[in-house]
Amino acid sequence: MSNNEFNDIPFNSPVQPAQLTPDTKFCFNCYPGISCFNACCKQADITLAPYDIIRLKNRLGMTSSEFLKKHTVPFEMDSHGMPGVKLRTTDVDPVCLFMEEEKGCTVYEDRPTACRYYPVALLSSRKSDEYHDQQNYAMVNEDHCKGHDEDRELTIEEYRKEQQVEEFDELNRTYYQIILKRKSAGPSIGSPTPTSFQFFFMACFDIDRFNEFLKAPNFRKMYNITDKEFKTITTDDVERLKFSYRLLKQVLFGEIGIPMHEGAYDERMEDRKEVLEMRRQAEIEQNKQKDPIDKFIED
């Protein structure tokens, strides 16, 4: 039996191996004026989750496509090339572009999950014989962080509350589950195609472009959703994100969560077979020439 435990998401950091529980106590404090203030943000390697992007793009008054182009770089989350995104930093040193020397984090109220948790690491894992994931924690102990020397003891759970991560965890959790399921999937799920990765990227990260996809006439010809639900998912980013997870589980794993009109799938596939193949070939050619992030974002 294979075991995917300790499959760390979203961190790949100097994580200490001991798994911690919500009741584990640790000593830590971080505040403006501490000798290492901003040191962590000058060595930023921040993987973003879908709800992080919603918070940041809304704070900055941008569309998700604009945010992704300006503030992120893509990376591959696994050997199949499953796409993820990280916060863009300065070119020479990995200094976060949202950090200002005097002020610290300029997006503090909407900072990403990874920044909130630090120096705790959130670890999502899933055993291959279990459906649901587990969330554990570990400690990241880096020399530059002097917060560990502070005389303030608190539990992981108290720290999570203080950092207001619960809302982020709740809205990102299905995303982590989808990644873990995809990573641990056997041949039954099939090999991912460039088109399926494009769809995954749009549904998870480019939530405003996903809205355009929902509003296109073909979507409602295929999926049987009420006017009320359609209005909700096309006007509310968070509700759209929850819907995108349901659709992704359906598309990637065949878990039917959104009813389809009878015969709509077969009809549409027949109509689009040739177009889809041509588009797939065109995408492959186009992706060879573009900047890494551009291959996921249409102009």
Ligand code: SF4
């Ligand atoms: S988003 Fe804010 S907290 Fe996170 S690395 Fe950047 S400046 Fe630091």
Ligand code: SF4
């Ligand atoms: S104590 Fe740690 S988390 Fe806080 S500013 Fe210093 S390096 Fe960053």
